[in-house]
Amino acid sequence: MIDVLIVGGGGAGLRAAIAVAETDPSLRVAVVSKVYPMRSHTVSAEGGAAAVIGAGDTLDEHCYDTISGGDWLCDQDAVEAFVSEAPKELIQLEHWGCPWSRESDGRVAVRPFGGMKKMRTWYAADKTGFHLLHTLFQTTLKYQDIIRYDEWYVTKLVVDDGRVHGVVAVEIRTGRVETIPARTVVLATGGCGKVFPFTTNAAIKTGDGMALAYREGAPLKDMEFVQYHPTGLPFTGILITEAARAEGGWLINKDGYRYLQDYDLGSPTPTPKLRSMELGPRDRLSQAFVHEQEKGRTVDTPYGPVVYLDLRHLGESKIDARIPFVRELCRSYQNLDPATDLIPVRPVAHYMMGGVHTDIDGATPIAGLFAAGETACVSINGANRLGSNSLPEILVFGRRAGIAAAAFARSHAGQAEASAVRAQGADERRRLERVRGGGGHGERIADLRERMQHTLEGAAGIYRAGDVLTKAVDTLADLGERAQEARVDDSSTAFNTELISLQELHAMLEIARTVVACALNRQESRGAHQRTDFTARDDETYLAHSLVHRAPDGSPSVGLLPVTITRWPPGERVYGRD
Amino acid sequence: MTDTTEAVRRASTRTIRVEVSRYRPGEDAEPVFQEYEVPLMADWAVLDGLNYIKDRLDGSLSFRWSCRMGVCGSCGMNVNGEPRLTCGTFLSEYGEGPVRIEPLKGFPVIRDLVVDIDDFLAKLSSVRPWLIREGEEPPLTAEYAQTPEQLEAYKQYSMCINCLLCYSACPVYVLDPDFLGPAAIALAQRYNLDSRDMGDRFDVLNLEDSVWGCTFVGECTSACPKHVDPAEAIQRYKLTAALRSVLPWSRR
Amino acid sequence: MRRTPEPYLWLLFSGGGVVAALLLPVLVLLFGVLMPLGVVDWPAAEHLRALLDSPPVRVALVVVVVLCLFHAAHRVRHTSEELFGIARFDVVIALLCYGGAVAGGVVAAVLMV
Amino acid sequence: MKTRDEVTPGGYRPRRDAFWFARSRAYTVFVLRELTSVFVAWTVVFLLLLVDAVLGGSLPEFAALAARPWMIALNVLALAATCFHAITFLNLAPRATVVRLDGYRLPAWLIQGGNHSLWLAVSAVVAFFVLRGFQ
């Protein structure tokens, strides 16, 4: 019997595992991950991690930036906890060996970031997530007792009587389906960017954890808030980090004009100014792109309209010192050199602000079930996450969830395995074996996936409209049914990736429906959620989280939950004017 | 890749032949090549070609991938005889084709293009790849100081994405799977050379199957997509270990 | 901890590699190619003898011979194992290779005293 | 942290490739580099014969042996091999000896340049001592 079973070996999952191992070495901890932990998507985070360290910066300012950046939809108690614990977490990472970039006197260096009033973003060149994840992974190797289930895919949470009892998972390598009983489960499965066609997210970001919890009755929160990052490479969707703008990069349209000045984001200065122009928040920058496109001031390419990111004036040595990965990516994937060429960029789906509804310790409404990281919604990101807040978030709340789960496991020890658990496990095994046995002769998984992605992009992109959303509700429900009959070519038990892709498709369809339902329900514009038919923010009705439950017929049913406001009453979001 | 049908609709009619090694345990005695015609798109990486096959032609093809930006390390395969990251190798590099895709050499094949890397993970942990400190853990109020020069001393060795191309390129490893191998040794050096580390990995590195197994073929370094230069890491440790052996009082 | 002779062998191998690199090409060039071809004349026997008579040169020669032979022995051992996949006979091969080097060293020493 | 203990099926292990060294240019160059050591050994043997001849007063016989065509051919090969050895060995040296001054790493070309200059200097000195004998 596992005491704390962590689903996900990314930053949040590994941080949780270490937290449990450190608080109580007698507990049995396991990490189940569908890819080897160091392949998790945390690895591709580039820009940095925010935490107040420097003199002249205060916790309150970080809180304010986060809350105003989130258009006042953040729970302020959660933000305060997050901001005050973030520095400790980043120092802890340093003590574990993370190669943070340094000042010449040996202190950790910080850089500016979008929407932040102070320089507080720690970075390891522009491979912050890579170094963070590898440091965490290598540190976990120290804890001999943590059990790893590498390349196991969790298909179901076993929940009985409002309490979690473990998971059902497939060992991808052998195809064996096993029930892993556990006193507590921590979901740390990351985001769901793959519900969109054009995304910075890796293939594995399919929202599995959200779907797992949602199917068992846990609500999802704020699913309409999807972040578009303003600077993705066309075609691949590879991210050009915000650090490129923080180091002084400019966004220009086809006339070479720094167009952000036309969208209430301040006026251009030669060197970057905090909370202004290119260092405005992502939602506003991505929205500005859409307006430029409408004005015909973007450049058409085979992969859609683009604007340019101009780094040429930074010079080769600064680019190599601060953002070498940007140069590496541009060279290999775009065949250009940012030191001499303009980089074509366009907004790209990047981050899910919403997720499994949890309290400040990662607890969900299902007893024993916790969630942390991008898969959870605590919520500190509100209607728009600030760049570099997510990495500290996975650490702070990964740790909190781990500790809370450990406490829960201790106080609920000695519980026997229920027969209901075995029955659920057996049902799930039969279902999976049926699918693998050549079940389904309908459409191809890839076709259904593309239909879903396009439906979602059309309905729940940067701008949304009620009528399109309404149509999307039906399209997605229909796709959900067709996916039950999807064609599976692969009947092998060994490393059957098609079986996994189908499970991921089911999860994504589940998530996509909640995104559309929440977007339809929120009749206002706030942060990353912009309705063309309700253009104003409406604090009267919608200063509240969306909470979506799965109805017995599988359709999402949306309600509202008040936002926790402590010290920062809702105000106007001001960028570039001070 | 964003959208295959879109892209393919815009495509020219040119295609390229891709020969993929297929192996299903229990069914095939040994791998066989299967051929597919894939649209030859200017921007397509080899991985995009494989995804095209999986999505459109044959859903039963198995391979690993994730980030599609050269940083997760999961898509290493043997492309026309060379170990490559398939997300960073472009079909257009192979002109008229054909392109031959095989699993990474030197590892047991689990299925099609998927190899067993558990042995590498065990090796990775064996070198104690974490920061070793002595004494009390200091409070979480201040970082350990480290100057940019001290960072530079090990930075390169910290860039390894565990893609295993170096193992596949190293004839010593391919002949002798017990060899600790380039990436694991480079990682040990990453910590050895970190000014914050107080540990000592002499016991695991100064072994016949460890640094002394390397005959300095140097192909690990040529294959490495992240410029880690494991060959250098190993030779440097040979010198360290040799000096330490003759001068027992000299540590590091 | 398991003790291994490899560090010492490697030091001998490396030292031999350096010595061989610095000295051998010029020596084969002179004695093996240019003189036999008549491009340069053979030096007088007495001159060479005089050179060899100086004790430092004698000692140096023994050292050079031993190091270079060790270098060769080490490489031949590893390469033959890799080339023919016979690493399981390592002990025998090592004995043969290093044994040869030691024998060469003994011959040199005998000549010199 | 450890992986879950389970016996998993072995998977397919390809047979040993007997001709691996012919599979890529780089491997072939590597094997050639290693095989220079055979000529290093030969050169040492040749020099020992020379020393023996000098000390035993049979230098003319030795000179005659050395002038046989097959002997010259062998020594031309030995010359090529020892030069190849010298170049590769001296070029690779900076990989093991990373020199740092003031925290900055001495570039490889500097060390290699130094090594090669040393090689030339030593060769010149040796040639000088050997050839000084006949003027």
Ligand SMILES: Cc1cc2nc3c(=O)[nH]c(=O)nc-3n(C[C@H](O)[C@H](O)[C@H](O)COP(=O)(O)OP(=O)(O)OC[C@H]3O[C@@H](n4cnc5c(N)ncnc54)[C@H](O)[C@@H]3O)c2cc1C
């Ligand atoms: C390109 C890019 C750049 C970014 N840059 C930054 C940045 O500079 N700063 C910042 O703060 N944030 C950044 N972010 C956001 C941040 O990286 C992510 O939000 C964060 O890493 C998520 O971490 P996680 O631990 O929640 O999930 P992940 O790292 O995504 O891990 C998810 C884990 O769950 C496992 N898993 C998922 N489903 C299953 C299943 N069904 N069964 C078993 N295991 C499963 C996976 O194997 C994986 O191990 C960036 C994101 C992207 C995409």
Ligand code: SF4
């Ligand atoms: S050293 Fe280079 S080739 Fe080897 S695993 Fe690391 S990144 Fe890959």
Ligand code: F3S
């Ligand atoms: S290729 Fe192999 S032999 Fe050594 S230098 Fe690299 S590990």
Ligand code: FES
């Ligand atoms: S897919 Fe991640 S490295 Fe290629």
